[in-house]
Amino acid sequence: MLKIQHLTKRYDDTLALDDLDFEVKPGVVTGFLGPNGSGKSTTMRLILGLDRPTKGSATINGKTYHELKAPLREVGALLDAKAVHPGRTARNHLLSLAASNQIKKARVDEVLEFVGIESVANKKVGGFSLGMSQRLGIAGALLGDPEVLLFDEPVNGLDPEGIRWIREFFRSLANEGRTVFVSSHLMSEMAVSADQIIVIGRGKFITQGSVDDLTATAHGTVFVRASDIHMLTSTLTSNGAEVHEINDLGLTVGGLTSDQVGELAYKAGITILELTPQRASLEEVFMDLTADSVEYGGGKIGVAHD
Amino acid sequence: MTNEVTLLSTMKSEWIKFRSVRSTILGMVVFVILTIGLGILVTSLIHAHWNSPGSQQDHLTFDPVSTSLVGTALAQFAVGVIGSLFITTEYTTGSIRTTLAAVPNRWKLIIAKTGVLKISMLLASEIVCFVAFFIGKAIYGNMDPSIPDTLTNGADLRAVVLGGVYLTLLSVIGFSLGMLLRQSAATISTYVGIVLVIPLVLFFFPKSIQDSLTKFEPSYLGREMMSVNPIQNAFSPWVAAMILVIYAAVLWVCGIMVFQRRDA
Numbered sequence: 181m182l183k184i185q186h187l188t189k190r191y192d193d194t195l196a197l198d199d200l201d202f203e204v205k206p207g208v209v210t211g212f213l214g215p216n217g218s219g220k221s222t223t224m225r226l227i228l229g230l231d232r233p234t235k236g237s238a239t240i241n242g243k244t245y246h247e248l249k250a251p252l253r254e255v256g257a258l259l260d261a262k263a264v265h266p267g268r269t270a271r272n273h274l275l276s277l278a279a280s281n282q283i284k285k286a287r288v289d290e291v292l293e294f295v296g297i298e299s300v301a302n303k304k305v306g307g308f309s310l311g312m313s314q315r316l317g318i319a320g321a322l323l324g325d326p327e328v329l330l331f332d333e334p335v336n337g338l339d340p341e342g343i344r345w346i347r348e349f350f351r352s353l354a355n356e357g358r359t360v361f362v363s364s365h366l367m368s369e370m371a372v373s374a375d376q377i378i379v380i381g382r383g384k385f386i387t388q389g390s391v392d393d394l395t396a397t398a399h400g401t402v403f404v405r406a407s408d409i410h411m412l413t414s415t416l417t418s419n420g421a422e423v424h425e426i427n428d429l430g431l432t433v434g435g436l437t438s439d440q441v442g443e444l445a446y447k448a449g450i451t452i453l454e455l456t457p458q459r460a461s462l463e464e465v466f467m468d469l470t471a472d473s474v475e476y477g478g479g480k481i482g483v484a485h486d
Numbered sequence: 487m488t489n490e491v492t493l494l495s496t497m498k499s500e501w502i503k504f505r506s507v508r509s510t511i512l513g514m515v516v517f518v519i520l521t522i523g524l525g526i527l528v529t530s531l532i533h534a535h536w537n538s539p540g541s542q543q544d545h546l547t548f549d550p551v552s553t554s555l556v557g558t559a560l561a562q563f564a565v566g567v568i569g570s571l572f573i574t575t576e577y578t579t580g581s582i583r584t585t586l587a588a589v590p591n592r593w594k595l596i597i598a599k600t601g602v603l604k605i606s607m608l609l610a611s612e613i614v615c616f617v618a619f620f621i622g623k624a625i626y627g628n629m630d631p632s633i634p635d636t637l638t639n640g641a642d643l644r645a646v647v648l649g650g651v652y653l654t655l656l657s658v659i660g661f662s663l664g665m666l667l668r669q670s671a672a673t674i675s676t677y678v679g680i681v682l683v684i685p686l687v688l689f690f691f692p693k694s695i696q697d698s699l700t701k702f703e704p705s706y707l708g709r710e711m712m713s714v715n716p717i718q719n720a721f722s723p724w725v726a727a728m729i730l731v732i733y734a735a736v737l738w739v740c741g742i743m744v745f746q747r748r749d750a
């Protein structure tokens with residue numbers, strides 16, 4: 181289990197992380213979501229002890245990274261797939277990592293085969309495509325058969341086949357009871373590959389929950405058809421709903437759940453003909469949640485009109 | 487114990503890294519060719535001109551060992567570059583993060599890295615210096631009966647051994663500069679500046695200042711370490727070696743202090 185407590189990091193005068201506090205549990209894939217520049221990579225670096233926190237801590241099963249006797253056996257991480265000496269072969273890269281943590285040589289061939297790059301194991305990494313480098317990085321993360329796995333933007337640069345492979349791979353790691361923590365700035369990716377999602381923006385914790393929880397809390401609407409829509413409109417508006425009339429029979433209701441709409445209609449004696457929750461997509465939820473925390477806003481398009 | 491990150495396991499890891507990149511191999515090849523090749527060239531020339539008219543004066547200060555090891559004057563650049571790149575490529579490629587994720591203890595990492603560098607450079611340098619020395623000896627042959635011709639002469643042995651020590655210490659200096667500066671180009675230019683440019687600058691100072699400072703220059707310390715005959719106005723070989731050890735140690739400690747404190 182991964183525990184982040186009051187994690188704060190200040191670089192000169194910018195506050196990269198501001199009192200971050202959350203837990204990542206084993207057995208599920210946890211997505212770590214935020215716009216670019218929101219502090220995802222900084223968090224990963226602090227977990228690995230590469231940077232010092234200004235305040236707070238990140239612990240793995242109760243220990244900080246520096247307290248781990250053989251870190252690769254407990255935590256596997258892929259931060260930057262291209263951060264490998266280009267003149268070294270894939271096998272030598274993995275052999276050097278394995279040697280430091282006293283991992284058997286046979287394991288190097290095992291992970292090379294698992295990620296499917298055994299045929300280029302003796303080639304220099306400099307000639308690898310981004311997809312091959314990602315696979316090598318994953319091989320490195322798996323080397324010590326660790327309980328906790330961290331991946332920073334792993335789908336970047338992967339082809340569709342690779343993305344599918346990596347999704348299934350995360351799922352299987354979680355099913356084995358491991359803690360899988362995956363960062364991304366792509367909501368759509370997390371919606372399909374993660375069970376739990378932690379959202380941050382501008383270094384601050386925003387929310388946490390399952391994909392369903394997050395969409396449920398969002399401002400979804402309800403489509404309703406009823407026998408007497410005028411009466412239903414007045415009933416709903418008096419209960420604080422925002423109502424738009426679509427046609428003679430249909431309404432779009434905001435601010436109430438479908439359960440609440442049904443309940444109110446029943447009490448008022450109105451016959452409901454159709455009741456459909458219109459769920460906000462996770463993408464919309466994400467945009468909504470992080471709207472205030474996007475580091476570089478898109479600005480207005482069409483400058484010429486001014 | 488067997489599953490932990492130890493100093494020895496980290497050294498094994500660093501040894502794999504050290505030998506598995508072209509810059510090390512290429513640097514070593516250049517180092518060997520320069521030291522031995524230049525030694526052959528210079529000793530052959532001296533041998534050919536030994537009995538030419540007017541050379542009698544030179545015979546008095548002739549040092550068969552220094553002239554055999556003359557290639558180290560160029561090889562010092564190769565070893566410095568090997569040492570520098572061993573750490574700066576970790577930064578230029580970004581692999582320092584992978585390295586530190588595997589070995590979070592930074593003291594352990596640097597001690598292991600320096601250990602691998604020192605052992606391999608010392609081994610290579612001693613072999614190269616002894617080869618250059620023996621080739622020189624063979625070329626000089628019995629050119630002049632007044633030249634002492636065995637290695638059992640303590641001064642010869644000391645000069646050749648200290649030649650290897652000199653080159654090893656220079657690689658550690660290159661490595662330490664690399665820890666401080668992190669960029670390959672900046673590190674190599676600083677290193678070349680220290681070894682080559684300082685003597686040139688000193689050359690323009692008044693003779694009194696030159697005389698008191700020259701003996702402290704790293705490359706001059708090397709000359710002192712490898713000389714068989716005492717040099718005027720210079721340190722003895724052992725004192726020169728100690729001074730160079732202090733230079734390397736101070737830079738190394740500064741390097742590790744900065745490395746320890748800095749975010750990777």
